Amino acid sequence: MKNQLTLFVFILVIFSFQSCVKDTCEREVTYIKPIPVYKQVAEFRIDIKVKEAQALKEPGKIYLYNNYIFINEIREGIHVIDNSDPENPLNIAYVPIPGNVDMAVKDGILYADNYTDLVTLDVSTPSNPQFLDRTESVFPLEGQDAQGVLVYYEYEEVTEILDCHGSFNGGGFLEDDVFINSSVNDSGGSAPNYNASVGGSMARFTIMNQYLYTVDAYNLRVFDLSSPNNPTLTNTSYAGWNVETIFPYGNYLYLGSSNGMHIHDVTDPLNPQFISSFWHPSACDPVFVTEKYAYVTLRSGTFCDGFTNELDVIDINDIYNPLLVKNFAMDNPHGLSVKDNTLFLCEGDFGMKVFDVENPLILDTKKIADFGGFSAYDVIAMPGNDDILLVIGDDGFYQFRIIDNQDMQQLSIIPVEK
């Protein structure tokens, strides 16, 4: 009896220590951590003055304006390229605009974002842009506190050891899951064939008639340009989730977002009306629209959110009911451009593919050419008779001549300074 009691006490003592020993589960995770970047308003609301040309460092969107090309330097400013001779483009000027990622040009006036502000510059003499005016606080802030205005996040790859059942510190994204940063993605410009002003398919600014449309992560904004120097924000509407690109065609705006393509009717230009959506799995998605079809590229990658690499062909004959008619597997599709019946598709580090899209449903069997050996993330097929392609990639700004749709001859490159 005494022994049994001793045993019982012994067991009791042991199990009272039970809570002292804990199983552990640790997970080494590499993820992208957002690090907020703050600016004082006085730091970015500065006098904008043209400077001498500077080398490209981290080029963003490209915008074709007559014989000139504007190349965005991400969050820094705009390079002015004289492209009178595509074989010998001249980097002639640089306009520092803090926070700039988007631009659009109409009637000699360039509209550019400057963090929270919209600025206008007279580019009627493109070699010497002149600051005109500033519309303050029209774009949303990420936040504001004692450190200043939170203007964007820098994303840093971080490796941490975490508890398996805990959550990631400070938000962030798994490396494979990837994310979309609302204020910067790859490149673009805006507005289709008006006044020979052409933006790429990755644009977030576009001009239609007397109106500038801009998209940020969630909102579609309309600026009235009837007083060109001094645009007025007239409407802000909900645009979708993580809208990344805007493409105008006819009376419609095609917004590419992380989870679909949304169509807005701008027949009443100041009051865009949402019409329909084509939903797709999360991925980055520039859009290019032709008469009957919309082409949407979905890709996986660090700045988007998905695992898909494909080109979707969407029938938009019935604008209220866009239908996916075919999708084609691609390597890492980015921006795209269609001219006549030829589709030019940037494939990131895989270069560029060219397809005959007379019948887009069989475009995979109609691949005309496949150009590798360079990085391409946005393309503009130059309007007019010149078969010239403007391509921006990690390595620089390229121009190619398309020869009989069969071959690509590199005319020039303005390299990125490494």
Add this chain to the structure above:
Amino acid sequence: MRFFVLFVLLSLNISLLAQEQQENQKLEIIYFKNGSIIKGKILNENKTDYQIEMLGGDIITVSKKNVSITKTVNLKNAIFIENGLTLQTKGHYAVYTFNLLAGSSTYGYSDIVPSLSIIHGYQFDQNLSIGVGTGIDIYDYTLIPIFLDIRGYPRKKRLSPFYAFDFGYGFPVRESSNWSSIRGGLMLNPSLGFRFLGRRESSLHIGIGYKKQFVTRDYRHQDYSDEIVFNRLQFQVGMMF
């Protein structure tokens, strides 16, 4: 399977080694139901009686009705201790234990899981025995450990403390599911306790210990892995033969 074969082979080796070292210095102990003990040699036995040559040389006949048990000891490998009990100091040993492993799971709730182990080995002297063991540990994942066992019994008494240190590798029984797979890992298991010697060739062990088992969980669709460590208090009841 290959680990099981390895275990059996190792056990056999150790047993053979044990047998080689035994010599013919054998002695019988006759335990009577009334508590008395005779040491000597059973010369003859029939259905009812034993004829015994006692240590002093006298030959006696005792009725089996009065005998509780008889036990043969090899004096080379055993010594007498109190109450006529013999204590093996050398030779093959086997330990079978049932364990409860208690702790907090990775989710934080209290968790007690069962575990069994079998150890075979060779006792070099009171303070050092070396054997190999296997068993089954049923955590969130069921593991079969293969391990080396080092133990000792410092006191030459009926009741002796013991110390043991087991270390080896735990192999998962079911390695994968649709979304993850399990890799085994190092196992460490020090323990302390008491041995209660019985009259037969056996003893009872009661002890406590600490068991640490490492496991890695790989995910099929992620490029990270989880390093899981089971840290458990061990409550042990076993028999040694």
